[in-house]
Structures are given as structure tokens and as C-alpha cells.
Amino acid sequence: MGAAAGFRSSLTLVRKACATCRECDVRHQALCTAMADEHLHRLEDITSPVLLQPNQALLRQGDPCRKVYSLTSGMLRLFTDLPDGRRQITDFLMPGDYLGLVDDDFHSQSAEAVVASSLCAFPINQMELLMDEFPSLRERLHRMARAALRQAHDSQLMLGRLAPLEKLAGFLLMLDARTNHHPHHGRRLQLAMSRTDIADHLGLTIETVSRCFTRLKAQGLIRLPEAHLVEILHEGRLAEIAGIGLSPEHLRLAAS
Amino acid sequence: MGAAAGFRSSLTLVRKACATCRECDVRHQALCTAMADEHLHRLEDITSPVLLQPNQALLRQGDPCRKVYSLTSGMLRLFTDLPDGRRQITDFLMPGDYLGLVDDDFHSQSAEAVVASSLCAFPINQMELLMDEFPSLRERLHRMARAALRQAHDSQLMLGRLAPLEKLAGFLLMLDARTNHHPHHGRRLQLAMSRTDIADHLGLTIETVSRCFTRLKAQGLIRLPEAHLVEILHEGRLAEIAGIGLSPEHLRLAAS
DNA sequence: CGTAAATTTGATTACCTTCAATCGTCGTGG
DNA sequence: CCACGACGATTGAAGGTAATCAAATTTACG
Structure with a gap:
């Protein structure tokens, strides 16, 4: 029942989130924070929406990197698994979090929806161009990567000690x-x-x-x-x- | 005896590494890779050398962030410790690695030399200015942060599973x-x-x-x-x- | 409502930690 | 030069805790 309620409310959020970037739920938390309102359409122009159902896979480790994503609602799990079935979830992504911080060519991790989720997808090459044009965007992604690194360090302490x-x-x-x-x-x-x-x-x-x-x-x-x-x-x-x-x-x- | 030999050879490397950036041992591995030879002096101008003896502390968790560092020889351990004495070493740094990827205001981790080590220190604010002037430098640091994140994920898998x-x-x-x-x-x-x-x-x-x-x-x-x-x-x-x-x-x- | 899946609880086992002792190397001083 | 002490690493024995195996219970969903 709790899960069903979560599912439903996520779906309602989806519509709002995808309407326009200006009115997005995570406008002031996600990577778009780096873009002033006047330039926001530049991001909007290269975005395509993605909807995921619970447990649906977004990425598999080994896949080539084509897009990066910003989570607007729901929750994702990032994980690595071993051939024998053991699995390590390195992080849970929450709305506003960015996905694609890590790899250059191939994804080293898989990503799946925990509950129904919606994301903004950006083609990597276009995002690169935008980062060249707007240094604040690169800086923002850099900052988010650093936050992810802090979090990973905390996780290491937790797992190890x-x-x-x-x-x-x-x-x-x-x-x-x-x-x-x-x-x-x-x-x-x-x-x-x-x-x-x-x-x-x-x-x-x-x-x-x-x-x-x-x-x-x-x-x-x-x-x-x-x-x-x-x-x-x-x-x-x-x-x-x-x-x-x-x-x-x-x-x-x-x-x- | 092994330790003593390591100490000695590190010291000889120190002199070479600090002579000029052009001839640095890690010229083509460290953050300086982002700077063309012609602009290398800009980095050189804001650098000061640091020498550490075995087990000497460079940073304590909680210290304010003032400088960032590039390791030119030796080895550092990055770690967090708990009040009760438990300790988690999140990473060992090798020559060419960068230190200061993570925190904004205060260090969340401590750093100590494992063996005699030498580093280049850069004041953070001046490094920021340089990143603004040379986008390739920011991109390089971003790339190194991403590599560190991959490594942290591997560590999480190792620790957890x-x-x-x-x-x-x-x-x-x-x-x-x-x-x-x-x-x-x-x-x-x-x-x-x-x-x-x-x-x-x-x-x-x-x-x-x-x-x-x-x-x-x-x-x-x-x-x-x-x-x-x-x-x-x-x-x-x-x-x-x-x-x-x-x-x-x-x-x-x-x-x- | 009924079945399947997820969660909780119980009993046993295996393995890592803890506690303790030994060994080896290095540095110091007799 | 050797004895001694300190420190780090290895080895051994005992104990505790989480994993494993198994069952019961609750929850989810057709």
C-alpha cells in the first residue's frame, strides 16, 4: 500500500516536472541551477523525457555512454554486480541528483528505478558543447561529482568499519x-x-x-x-x- | 630496510621533481597535463613545494581548505577516523594524483605520508582563477574527480561484498x-x-x-x-x- | 480471497575478530 | 659485538557475531 501510494504520487509529479524547465520540481537543486532563466531553454532544447516503472533498468554496466540524466522524481539505485550474483548498491539517487558523473566511454555501473521515476535525458556530446559555452555548467557538474565523492567516502567508512x-x-x-x-x-x-x-x-x-x-x-x-x-x-x-x-x-x- | 631504501630514493626524486615543472616526473600524469608548455609557468608561479617525512600529517579532517596539492613522489594515505579509534583509509595516493578534489570549506578527511613524499601546493583561490582562465584545467580536475569516484565505487564493492x-x-x-x-x-x-x-x-x-x-x-x-x-x-x-x-x-x- | 513474494523470526554453522604468544627485524646501549 | 627492548608481522586458541539454512508470518496483488 505504501508502495502503491508512492507510485501514484510519482506519476503526478512526472507531468509537472516535464512541462517546462522553469516550473520543474528540481529547478533549484539539479544541474540546471547552473543556468540562468534566460539560458534555460538551451538545456530544454536538448532534453528528452524518460519514464521508468518500478524495477525497470535504465542502464546496464558495460553499455556505451550516450546520454546523461537528471532525476526529477522517484528513486534510482546505482549498483555493480558480480558474476556470481553478489551485488553492491553504491548509491540511491534522489530527485535533483545527476546520473552520468562517472564514466567516459562505458558505464561501470547499472541503474534501475526503485519506484516509478522520471528523468531528463541529455545527449552527452551536446552536453559537452553546452559545458564549453557555459563554464558555470561544467563547474556545477564538477561540484556535484565532488559531492558524490564525499558521499562515497562516507559509504566506504560505513562498509569498512x-x-x-x-x-x-x-x-x-x-x-x-x-x-x-x-x-x-x-x-x-x-x-x-x-x-x-x-x-x-x-x-x-x-x-x-x-x-x-x-x-x-x-x-x-x-x-x-x-x-x-x-x-x-x-x-x-x-x-x-x-x-x-x-x-x-x-x-x-x-x-x- | 625496504622502508629505508624507499625513503632514500624518494628524496632523490624530490630534487628532480621540484626543479622545474617542465622536467617534473609527473608532468604528463598530474593535473599539469592540462597546461601546454607555454602556459606551464602560470602554474609554476603559484606553486610551493612541500616535503613530508614518513607518517607526517599533511591535513587533519576538520581543517579549513586553503590549498590543493599534487603528489610528485612518495605515497599518501587518505583516511577518516572515528572517535573510538576506528579508521578507514579511503585511498592511497600515488605520484601524479591530486589532493583536494573533494571538499569545499573543510577537509572531511586526513592525509598523511606513508613514506617520504613531495608535493606541489597551490593556493585554492589562485587555482580557481587559473581554472577560470584555462577551462582545460577545470576539465582536467573534473576528469580526475570522476576517476576518483570510479575508484571509490570499486572500493565500495570490495568492502561490502x-x-x-x-x-x-x-x-x-x-x-x-x-x-x-x-x-x-x-x-x-x-x-x-x-x-x-x-x-x-x-x-x-x-x-x-x-x-x-x-x-x-x-x-x-x-x-x-x-x-x-x-x-x-x-x-x-x-x-x-x-x-x-x-x-x-x-x-x-x-x-x- | 488465495497465491506468491517479502519480511521477520528461529536454530545452526562458519568465519572473522579478539586475545595471547611467538618470531623476526631494527635500533640502541652496554 | 652482542644483549636488550621496541615494533611489526605472523601464528595459535577461544569466543562472538553475522551468515546460512529453515520456517513462520505478514504483505502485496491478481
Whole structure:
């Protein structure tokens, strides 16, 4: 039910987002921030919309790079998988995030929709031309790449040195910080992704993720009215568990 | 003894590297690649040299960002540490690598020399001006940030989803690939960093790292004439273990 | 409502960590 | 020159924790 509601609301957002860039939901968060209103049509001219259904693939690792994308609604997972089926989700993309920061010729990662999502697609070569013409655009993408790098570093710390409970606490706080920047629902946090996705992001098994949810619940730090709806009851203690050193950094990075 | 020799040879490199940019060891690998010979003096004008002794700190997380650096010789470790002493080394920097890709105001990571190292320091504001004047410079830094992001993603996969033996195999191959880019010494690989550093990079304990070395040795994939000198005997099988073409039988073989 | 999928919970196992001891190298001082 | 101590690396034994295997429960969806 929670998922169905998410699906529907995403679809309504799609129409708005694709109407004109001026009125886009992420006009002031995405790469277009770099373009003044008067030049915005230059981006608009080379854009084509993309709609994805839940779990639909946008890119497969190994595909040649032809376009770059800006997520306007929904959520994507970026991941690498090994031949034997193991999978590492390196990041979840939220509205305003940019996709195509990383590779030159071939995609080193796959991208799939977590929930119904809409994106703006830009042909790479035209984007290159636009970057030559508008240095602020290149600077903006550079800045976004740097933010992604900070986030990846945080993830490395989490994967390498945090215990399962700490990982989950940190993950929830990070998600909260990133989503509540956009229209927020109090302290309620929608988990768009499955336990499997969370496990593949945190380097755990789904059983361990589930047990950690149970422990956080038992400690009174969160409530879990539905499997995909978290209420954060005690952000401070959650941050303590998460290891600190992360919290100020995370908030700042989510802002950019 | 290996460490002492590394120290000495680094010092001789220092003098050469700092003489002039034209004759720099990393002239054709570092950020300066973006500058034509005729404009190289513009970089040179704002550069000041930095020398570091083994384990000397260059930056502490939390420090304000004032300068950016290009490593000309030696090796640096970039890391984050937690209040309780846990540490995650996110990357080892090699000659030609750039430092300062990530943060805007304050450093989110610390940087220390692994062995004696030399760097070029550039004041950030002057570098910004230079980037405005030479778009190719900004593009170069953007490209390097993207490469760093790819590397971070690889690290995430390794930390989250690889078994200890796979991690170490992958680490050795990665190190080999990065050092043999520069003048290489056959299949012999100098490990400049300690077991503790390796453990803190791979998300393991030093004991586990040591045991994995022993297992790789026992399987005849490497030799270990000294603790800090690795001979790769069977790169192919090492690559299999590292994650490409991993099958359960490989794991079982490795376990026995 | 019924079936399938996802999540949670339980029991057991395997493996890494922890704790502890030994070995080897290097540097210092007797 | 050798003894000693410090440090890093390796090896060994014991314990804990997350993975694995398995089942029950809840949720999603036709």
C-alpha cells in the first residue's frame, strides 16, 4: 500500500516536472541551477523525457555512454554486480541528483528505478558543447561529482568499519537528511527500497537488516508501523549509534 | 630496510621533481597535463613545494581548505577516523594524483605520508582563477574527480561484498596496476604501507590480512621474500579470486 | 480471497575478530 | 659485538557475531 501510494504520487509529479524547465520540481537543486532563466531553454532544447516503472533498468554496466540524466522524481539505485550474483548498491539517487558523473566511454555501473521515476535525458556530446559555452555548467557538474565523492567516502567508512546496527542507524539518518530537504513529512520516513536493496547497500544480508530494525525498535529509537515506513523517535541516540563524525558532514552534503 | 631504501630514493626524486615543472616526473600524469608548455609557468608561479617525512600529517579532517596539492613522489594515505579509534583509509595516493578534489570549506578527511613524499601546493583561490582562465584545467580536475569516484565505487564493492581473500587479491592487483603505470620493476611489488594500513583500507584486522597473505603464499599465487615485497606469480588466478569469474568452487578451493 | 513474494523470526554453522604468544627485524646501549 | 627492548608481522586458541539454512508470518496483488 505504501508502495502503491508512492507510485501514484510519482506519476503526478512526472507531468509537472516535464512541462517546462522553469516550473520543474528540481529547478533549484539539479544541474540546471547552473543556468540562468534566460539560458534555460538551451538545456530544454536538448532534453528528452524518460519514464521508468518500478524495477525497470535504465542502464546496464558495460553499455556505451550516450546520454546523461537528471532525476526529477522517484528513486534510482546505482549498483555493480558480480558474476556470481553478489551485488553492491553504491548509491540511491534522489530527485535533483545527476546520473552520468562517472564514466567516459562505458558505464561501470547499472541503474534501475526503485519506484516509478522520471528523468531528463541529455545527449552527452551536446552536453559537452553546452559545458564549453557555459563554464558555470561544467563547474556545477564538477561540484556535484565532488559531492558524490564525499558521499562515497562516507559509504566506504560505513562498509569498512561500522557494525550492522551502526550501518542501519547511519543509513536511516542519511536517508532522512536527504529526503526531508525536499517536502518533508515530519519525522516519518518512507523507505522506497526493499530490505534486499538496503542489505546490498550496507554489505549485509536481509536477515541481518531485519534483525537490526527489530533491535532499533526494541530500543525505542524508531517505530515501524509498516515495513516501509519508519518513524524516527530519537534522532540523537540514533546519531550516537551511527558513529558520529558523520552527522554534520551528511547534512551539509545533502544540502548541495 | 625496504622502508629505508624507499625513503632514500624518494628524496632523490624530490630534487628532480621540484626543479622545474617542465622536467617534473609527473608532468604528463598530474593535473599539469592540462597546461601546454607555454602556459606551464602560470602554474609554476603559484606553486610551493612541500616535503613530508614518513607518517607526517599533511591535513587533519576538520581543517579549513586553503590549498590543493599534487603528489610528485612518495605515497599518501587518505583516511577518516572515528572517535573510538576506528579508521578507514579511503585511498592511497600515488605520484601524479591530486589532493583536494573533494571538499569545499573543510577537509572531511586526513592525509598523511606513508613514506617520504613531495608535493606541489597551490593556493585554492589562485587555482580557481587559473581554472577560470584555462577551462582545460577545470576539465582536467573534473576528469580526475570522476576517476576518483570510479575508484571509490570499486572500493565500495570490495568492502561490502568481497571476502577477505578476495579483498587482498584485488588490492594487490590494483596496486600493481597503479604502480606499474610508472616505471615498473617486473612483477615485484613494493608494499610501502604497513599491514595496519592495508587492514584499515580493506575493512579487516591485521591478523586477517596476515593470514590471507599466508594463504595466497600457500596456494603459490604470490611469494613474499620480505614482508613489504610481493612477487606476483599467477596474476590470472589472482584476478579470478579477486572477483572476476568467481564461482563457489573457487572460494572453496581458497578456503582449503 | 488465495497465491506468491517479502519480511521477520528461529536454530545452526562458519568465519572473522579478539586475545595471547611467538618470531623476526631494527635500533640502541652496554 | 652482542644483549636488550621496541615494533611489526605472523601464528595459535577461544569466543562472538553475522551468515546460512529453515520456517513462520505478514504483505502485496491478481
